[in-house]
Amino acid sequence: MVDNLQHQVAVIGAGPAGLYAARELAVNGAGVAIINRDIKPGGLAEYGIYPDKLKMKDGLRAQFRQILAQEAIKYFGNVSVGTHGDLHLNEFRDMGFQAILVTVGAQGTKWLGLPGEQLTGVYHAKNLVYHYNNLPPFSEQNFAIGCRAAVVGAGNVMGDVVHYLTCEAKVNEVYTVARRGPAEIKFDKKEMEVIVAHLDMAALEKEIDRVAPVMRSLGQDPEIAKELFRSIFAKGLPACADTHFVMDFLASPTRILGDENGKVIGLEVENNTLVLEDGQVKARGLGTYRVLDVDTVIFAIGDAVDSGLGLPIAGSEFAKNPSPRFPIDGNSYEANDPKGEQDLSDIFVAGWARKASTGLVGIARRDGTNGAKAVLQFLATRPAIDDNPLKNLEKRLHRLGKPAVAKECLGRLLEAEHQKALQLGVDDFKFLHNQEMLSVMGLS
Ligand SMILES: Cc1cc2nc3c(=O)[nH]c(=O)nc-3n(C[C@H](O)[C@H](O)[C@H](O)COP(=O)(O)OP(=O)(O)OC[C@H]3O[C@@H](n4cnc5c(N)ncnc54)[C@H](O)[C@@H]3O)c2cc1C
Numbered sequence: 001m002v003d004n005l006q007h008q009v010a011v012i013g014a015g016p017a018g019l020y021a022a023r024e025l026a027v028n029g030a031g032v033a034i035i036n037r038d039i040k041p042g043g044l045a046e047y048g049i050y051p052d053k054l055k056m057k058d059g060l061r062a063q064f065r066q067i068l069a070q071e072a073i074k075y076f077g078n079v080s081v082g083t084h085g086d087l088h089l090n091e092f093r094d095m096g097f098q099a100i101l102v103t104v105g106a107q108g109t110k111w112l113g114l115p116g117e118q119l120t121g122v123y124h125a126k127n128l129v130y131h132y133n134n135l136p137p138f139s140e141q142n143f144a145i146g147c148r149a150a151v152v153g154a155g156n157v158m159g160d161v162v163h164y165l166t167c168e169a170k171v172n173e174v175y176t177v178a179r180r181g182p183a184e185i186k187f188d189k190k191e192m193e194v195i196v197a198h199l200d201m202a203a204l205e206k207e208i209d210r211v212a213p214v215m216r217s218l219g220q221d222p223e224i225a226k227e228l229f230r231s232i233f234a235k236g237l238p239a240c241a242d243t244h245f246v247m248d249f250l251a252s253p254t255r256i257l258g259d260e261n262g263k264v265i266g267l268e269v270e271n272n273t274l275v276l277e278d279g280q281v282k283a284r285g286l287g288t289y290r291v292l293d294v295d296t297v298i299f300a301i302g303d304a305v306d307s308g309l310g311l312p313i314a315g316s317e318f319a320k321n322p323s324p325r326f327p328i329d330g331n332s333y334e335a336n337d338p339k340g341e342q343d344l345s346d347i348f349v350a351g352w353a354r355k356a357s358t359g360l361v362g363i364a365r366r367d368g369t370n371g372a373k374a375v376l377q378f379l380a381t382r383p384a385i386d387d388n389p390l391k392n393l394e395k396r397l398h399r400l401g402k403p404a405v406a407k408e409c410l411g412r413l414l415e416a417e418h419q420k421a422l423q424l425g426v427d428d429f430k431f432l433h434n435q436e437m438l439s440v441m442g443l444s
């Protein structure tokens with residue numbers, strides 16, 4: 001942070017939203033301190049995007065490096081913020097930061113509260129995604145993936161998880177379980193091309209025939225759904241394992257069945273129909289049930305924000321000021337306490353922290369930039385800085401008893417990982433433990 005800056009902002013979280021927000025703040029004259037839970041920056045761009053999309057990941061990594069190279073931007077990785085974190089959100093105000101922009105993504109897991117969710121073999125997609133993308137501590141955890149898996153949800157995360165289950169875990173059978181029908185799938189055609197070779201097309205056409213009366217009752221054409229899958233199949237990549245992949249529609253999970261050892265032995269689902277309500281197609285349970293013969297259940301139904309961050313929550317998101325002082329594109333980027341007990345007027349939210357599980361990196365980038373614009377408008381109403389928040393932050397971090405990773409150290413980590421990749425003859429290498437990363441940076 002350069003000394004003559006008028007305003008200093010703490011950005012919490014270094015995913016795409018936080019990094020592009022920091023750039024917007026810095027080019028407009030503010031000093032920025034980024035605090036990030038993970039040692040490395042990038043968030044889900046580093047630890048979510050499927051590992052084989054290396055060209056995309058490398059392109060984003062290069063952009064993130066450029067952003068962090070700006071003098072007005074400081075980076076402190078390996079530091080978590082929250083009620084049980086290394087630093088409390090309110091501390092940043094006390095240190096003298098004039099605004100706090102929260103871009104921590106959606107780190108909470110959304111569970112349905114079903115019997116059996118605690119069984120061995122039941123996982124939330126985000127944790128598995130972090131595991132196969134080598135993010136500590138998920139990289140160190142054991143995921144008991146069996147032979148027959150059900151993946152709940154019909155979005156792109158479902159697609160990535162099926163990709164992993166087929167090509168890496170090489171399970172025998174994968175069922176995807178969608179509560180609505182073939183016309184309400186959320187995944188992109190392009191993403192499905194990677195896994196479609198495993199899809200049992202005959203079974204899929206039969207499944208579409210099964211749900212066809214419900215589709216027709218809503219004016220949907222089952223033939224269009226079949227055509228869509230045929231067109232994906234025509235462009236599909238070759239199979240990477242013998243996995244048999246089946247899609248199940250109009251089914252909502254109701255219970256996970258376990259054996260006497262606490263292991264999954266089945267997923268009970270309720271059959272649904274579809275109804276049109278306020279112009280939206282909604283699933284309605286029919287009160288009839290069936291059991292899928294699976295030993296693994298993965299919920300890919302989106303994420304919620306982290307309730308431990310210290311901000312009030314509304315639904316699966318942080319509460320936002322319904323009448324924003326600084327709306328951008330009609331959106332509120334301002335944190336809010338619906339009970340009116342806390343003054344949060346200097347706290348802003350952007351990216352998946354503002355709208356959980358919404359959109360690709362490009363959307364997070366735009367949202368981070370817009371969040372920064374709202375912060376800049378707020379800063380314009382504030383007097384110039386009369387404190388040195390960065391010094392206060394550094395003193396506070398010193399007392400943590402663990403290293404905060406500065407951007408100057410990240411180069412050493414990247415070089416060590418690059419050398420390791422060359423040694424092993426792989427395209428990309430990541431250390432699985434924080435301790436290893438700290439050690440190669442000379443921080444432990
Ligand atoms: C499985 C998966 C695959 C995806 N694949 C693609 C794809 O192929 N292409 C594409 O364009 N988009 C993809 N996306 C979407 C994309 O990753 C997101 O749009 C984007 O990463 C959201 O950015 P964000 O900065 O809001 O949050 P995140 O990327 O989640 O970043 C949050 C950051 O906050 C930090 N943080 C979290 N909690 C704290 C805390 N308490 N204190 C301090 N720091 C904290 C984290 O360390 C992280 O760095 C994918 C998403 C998922 C889930």
Ligand SMILES: NC(=O)c1ccc[n+]([C@@H]2O[C@H](COP(=O)([O-])OP(=O)(O)OC[C@H]3O[C@@H](n4cnc5c(N)ncnc54)[C@H](OP(=O)(O)O)[C@@H]3O)[C@@H](O)[C@H]2O)c1
Nearest residue numbers: 153154155156157158179180186300301302357358359360
């Ligand atoms: N490769 C990629 O490009 C890639 C990869 C991963 C993620 N992403 C992006 O990241 C974002 C999040 O993806 P996502 O897949 O997590 O979310 P998503 O696209 O919103 O899909 C979530 C799925 O879960 C279902 N679901 C939600 N709540 C449910 C419940 N209570 N019971 C049963 N099913 C439920 C939804 O069904 P309904 O439709 O009925 O609500 C939907 O099928 C998206 O923007 C996605 O495009 C991109």
